[in-house]
Amino acid sequence: MNTVSRAASVVALSLSIFSSAGAMAQDAPHNPTTVKNIVLVHGAWVDGSGWKPVYDILTRDGFHVSVVQEPLTSLEDDVAATKRVLDLQPGPTILVGHSYGGSVITEAGVHSNVVGLVYVAAHAPNVGEDEAALGKGKPSYTSKQTGAVEKTDDGYTYLNPAVFPKDFAADLPLKQARFESRSQMLTAAKVFSAPLTAAAWTTKPSWGIVAADDKIISPDLERWYYARAHSHTTVIPGASHSVYESRPQQVAAVIEDAARHAIQ
Structure with missing residues (x-):
């Protein structure tokens, strides 16, 4: 092969590799039917920083991700905080909620920007229902423990730091779980018994973990929640309530699946 032919071959190979890399970089988030905006909503006793492992994966994959910091003072306040962030989204959005955040996205999800919901170990009540009453029908391990959930004199709750690591975060490193137990956002008790006034999962597609x-x-x-909502359901064996932190790849994969298929 002469020098000119070799040079031509190298250029052709380089262009081929560049084109392939470009195609990979423009994969899911740049597909015309893929939703590019993701809003993440945390649950009770924690803040939005726990979403960082999922955030890192989603942003790496080209999505525009926002994290809501709810005040946890009332369901109304938390829904308002979520809608405030939804107002800032530049188009169709996947709304994701963990734990009590599921109640928040159920109500806030009626926002016109929301085209799909993802529930991550989350509540999903219907209109007129509240998660405290529903939880009594299928009680959790923690709810059966005396003194697991503590309450302040002014009506705010927190998870006893002594039980936090094994109840909330059993599959996180113990050092991290202990830190989270001491950095809790105290949560108004009334948020758990506030009946919902809207249920977005009745009209929009949903995914559940x-x-x-x-x-x-x-x-x-x-x-039960996800079956009732006809959600696309994923079960993650061995995962604790902190699944969004301990299994970020699997959680992000479900969110990305919602982004690809919410608009058909």
Whole structure:
């Protein structure tokens, strides 16, 4: 092969590799039917920082991700905080909620930007229902423990730090779980008994993740919620309530599946 032919071959190979890399970089998030905006909503006793492992994966994959920081002072306030972030989204959005955040996205999900919902070890009540009453029908391991959930004189709750690591975060490193037990966001008790005024899952597609070893919400209750909502359901064996932190790849995969298929 002469010098000119070799040079031509190298250029052709380089262009081929560049084209392939470009195609990979423009994969799912750049598909015309893929939703590019993701909003993540945390649950009770924690804040939005726990979403960082999932955030890192989604942003790496080209999605535009926002994290809501709810005040946890009332369901109304938390829904308002979520809708405030939804107002900032530049188009169709997948709304994701963990734990009590599932109640928040159920109500806030009627927002016009929301085209799909993802429940991560989360509650999903219907209109007029509240998660406290539903939880009594399928009680969790934690709810059966005396003194597991503590309450302040002014009506705010927190999970006893002594039980937090094994109940909330059994599959996280113990050092991390202990830190989270001491950095809790105290949560108004009334958020758990506030009846919902809207249920977005009745009109929009949903995806649900069951944390199979969840002690905060009964996995059976999670399954029941998702079956009722006809959610695309994924069960993650061995996962604790902190599944969004301990199994970020699997959680992100479900969110990305929702982003690809919410608009058909």
